[in-house]
Amino acid sequence: MDDRDALARFGSRVRKLREAHGLSQEELAEAAHLHRTYIGSVERGERNISLINIHRIARALRVPPGELLADEGEGESVEA
């Protein structure tokens, strides 16, 4: 897995969990104290997100932060 794949997989996971919680990007952004457009770019794998922001998103999604980086080989597709 190369570096960009890591970002795309992370973003895909955030999107899945956000949607599973029935949250809009705006709602997640507000809960995580981040900007909506930032959440969008994270979900698209465009951001080399920092550890502090990983923790903020994890808290907002009520999952352990490590779960956002889990690599379970579930064959997750990465939507653009």
Added chain:
Amino acid sequence: MDDRDALARFGSRVRKLREAHGLSQEELAEAAHLHRTYIGSVERGERNISLINIHRIARALRVPPGELLADEGEGESVEA
């Protein structure tokens, strides 16, 4: 857990795993394609490390990246 705690816990975990592998900071840095002084500052919780570098360190330590963020309440102490 506040943001700085998150960095300190991450750094503490990296240090423990590095030492468990019998690696020096220099050896880990080389394996992760990062600088030794950078590894030192990460271990001290001074860096808001990015996702790409989390993956590089995880690969070098041969652990899943999520494991570096695990929060198992093991009462990990954070050495300066």
